[in-house]
Amino acid sequence: MTASLSSVSVVFGREFRAYFATPLAAIFLVVFLALAGAMTFFVSGFFARGSADMAAFFTWMPWLFLVLLPAIGMRLWAEERRSGTIELLMTMPVAPWTIVLGKFLAGWAFTGVALALTTPLWITVNWLGSPDNGVIAAGYLGTFLMAGAFLAIAACISTLTKNQVIAFISAAIVTFLLVTAGLELVLGAIRGWAPYWMTEAVAALSVLEHFQRITQGLIEAPTLIFFGSLIVLALMINTFLVDLKKAQ
């Protein structure tokens, strides 16, 4: 067990530092903050709303993340396969799931850094008025969980290709489907021909639905289980796919 923990942390350390080894991390952070800021202030009209909360900020997170998390996750396995380092990694005396987990946690922590950099907005809101900080904290928790789910999916998909661009686009499409699954636009299109249970199943997959509830301050078991099981399931498939695809 201690060996497993240590290998998770060794992989985590390498991967986390790898994000900062190139200017890519800085570019990513700047783009994320600029987009989040632009959406919050200009598109949602943060000041014009005249309300001291962060709803204007959180509303955009699913849409920003469905582009940004695939970008964080795309290199995790595609790059290992392209450069052949996967052969080193998979001949180490450690369980493959520890490597999968270490890589995932590194990407998730990086997302955490990006989110932490948005806290000046939280401070601003407190300076302008007296928001419900519990709701905002819940919003951050929900955002972080959603990021985890998107990243786990992106990491999983990046095992399927040696090409980072293909990994990025495929992951973006899958997360887009997950986000939009609960929208009336999608459900309406399905309802016409699909049985009731199928429409319900698709609706239940909706990230948006769960995300909106948690950003309203409702930290409920189904939401936590939803994001938690998405992450666990994606990582399990990830471990399986790494083994299947490593030598191709």
Add this chain to the structure above:
Amino acid sequence: MTTLVEARGLKKRFGDMTAVDDVSLSVARGEVVGFLGPNGAGKSTTMKMITGFLEPDTGTAEVGGHDVWRDPTSAKAKLGYLPEGAPAYGDMPVADFLSFVGKMRGLRKAELNNRLAEMADRVRLTEVWSRPIEALSKGYRRRVGIAQALIHDPDVLILDEPTDGLDPNQKHEMRNLIREIAPNKSIIVSTHILEEVEAVCSRAVIIAAGRVVADATPRDLVGSKDDGRAIQIRIGSPEEASVIEKIKPLADGAELEVMERMNGSTRVLLRYNDKPEDTRAIETRLKSADLPVEEVGIYRPRLEDVFRDVTTRIH
């Protein structure tokens, strides 16, 4: 002698192509096995199965007494592996990369630092220690790959083309290094370079089309083809057909074979069924027939000849 690597009946198919077909191999401590074969013969695939990277369709592999598939962690712990092309994380400095591999292999701080220092010194990486791997020359990158395989001082070392792309000096150094560490380990080295096998390997295993076609010491391999019944002639003339025509009547009863043509001269082999004639007699005869004879002598096969013989026969 302890057997550290034991592969039995390894088979691997990719689609309808059989890459490795029933390969068995056992390597004792202190042995350096040269793994030879034409491109695509199944060398890398076999090595990947022994390292546990690739699962065989049938057959088993044991490293240090541990089954690679039933107990992968223990087997892999005994193993150092340099994959083909010496892959590494290009953005990492040499020191960080080796330290990462060391930690993954379970080395603790003090031990890790000792090993890192030893690698820097022994594999001669001090000069590039803090440089990113992607900025290194091919020779240094190969050395980083070797250091990575040696960091935990494994019992078993599997090196897939460790000297590929190195210049002659670097090759020489690499061979010295392998020879130095050999006595306490089992080493499998794949290579195309036959002189390398003669220089460092205690055993040569030749595989062709996925099967082991020869397994012996380099000396015995050469010896098996050396029956002293062939004579080699070098003629300073490039016109092969006419030369053969001229030689034929002068070498009674011998079978003629053109070995190679180089720089305007031709190497011809005369194979006799019995003890051959005196070389000087042949030389005199050829010279009096106005052939530009450069050399006549008893043919001593080289490993290269044996290699060509056993690997082409199969197709």
